[in-house]
Amino acid sequence: MKHVYGWLLLTPAAILLIGFTHYPAVATLIDSFYSTGTAVRPSRFVGLENYAALLEDPIFWQVLGNNAWFALGTIPTAIAIAMVMALWVNDRLPARALVRMAYFTPTVLPMIAVANLWLFFYTPQIGLFDRLGALAGAGSHNWLGDPDLVLPATMVMVVWKEAGFFMIFYLAALQSLPPELEEAAKIDGASRWYYFRRVIFPLLMPTTLFVLVNATINSFKLVDHLFILTKGGPDNASSLLLYYVYQVAFSFFETAYAATLTVVLLALLAALAVLQFLLIEKRVHYR
């Protein structure tokens, strides 16, 4: 009976999961071996032709590189800030609740709203960035129009948006540490920096790994801001893989090529999933 009941309970969810996750994932892979069908020319099997085109596509390599820079530029910074935030908020700080709220607020805002607000900060001359720069004696910059500046400029916004979210995980980890640790460190006369470096930081390592992998996975999905700020430009300097998939599919209508790009995205996510699995396994053994 348990077999029947088990499957009966699972069936409604299973149908939707298969229909909108497993089937489309497999269909994407199959589509990547076919050409894009048009009214006059139905799609036909082309083998690895789409993949050959992918390897030759400079934009593909550019957005892939952008994704790597985007992850490298945002994640370590956001993690470092998050750790400091958590240490402060976990402390006996005056107005602690207010400070914690300030750090976490960007997390509950939609990326589109955030981009709407930040768009103005990036405006040359009258925007906040240039005004702060002017105070420091710097000249005006076209933050979103300069291919060299656009990616770092969007990264600042993403760090602001994400740090408070990562802070939550560090806060949970800090609260689970035994209070005797700090007492012991005090009795030994350890400095705060020494205590952090030799005690707290290593104990937070599992959390750091967890946040690192999840943030990397998430970084492939963070593309909403591009729709407002740059549309991937100038010259794809700020574009990311998923945004490119969107453009190829819904602006250029090259669905077979979009499927090929999606396969690359799925492969990257799968690799990260395996990495995460191995790390979690390790953590279990460690405990």
Next chain:
Amino acid sequence: MKLRPGFALETMAAWALAALWLSPLAYAFWAAFHPAAMATHFDLFAPLTLANFAKAWTYAPFPRHFLNTVVLVTMILSAQLVLCTLAGYAFARFEFFGHHVAFGLVLVQLMVMPEVLIVENYRIMAKLGLVDTILGIGLPYMASAFGIFLLRQTFKTVPRELEEAARVEGCGFLGVLWRVYVPLARPTYLAYGLVSVSYHWNNFLWPLVITNAVETRPLTVGLAIFGAPESGVDWAVISAGTIMAVSPLLVAFLLFQRQFMQSFMQAGIK
């Protein structure tokens, strides 16, 4: 108790960072409540106005977008609660044939969220005739691997004795679920509900792809069209519109701060 050296310095730094973190939002509020001409000239005594909100309200069909988002979020959450409860119960208490493999397949969705498969899912929705419907936006999210996982973990902690007692009282397997498991999982439902509502209130890419009429577009998509630079709307009005769109979630967050953060924490760690 003696304060450690440098405590005052650290406090100042923590406050400064908090002020920095709030400043973009504070700036937007300032711009939204003052005349457009004041947006770039900070003056503490500038006159307050609601004109920007009135303009934003007429520039875009906000009431319709609000309604769409509320319908969407409610529909997704109700479906998720039912589907994930049933599936979570199956995985927690029925060691049915193939449950290991099935669970592994469910977890695939944690990586491959529907927004990654926009191309193929659009095609499926077209076949089902669900393009440009609110159901079409919500359907791919209803069976949530995350929800199934959370509820399975929670249900597994329920002592078997409680279930046996309910069975003696004459409860069937659905009765046990309803009377024993669901009430005991209330904190998990709350945490999951908050995370799900925040996620779908803010979700953008898939709703953008699958909708093309005002009647179905949720707030985020409406906001993107309204705020795009080519729309030519000035910044004070964009700020006002953006604040209107985020305010329900923001107010809920400010009121139930603790609960929000605990939910995100609980949901993330499991």
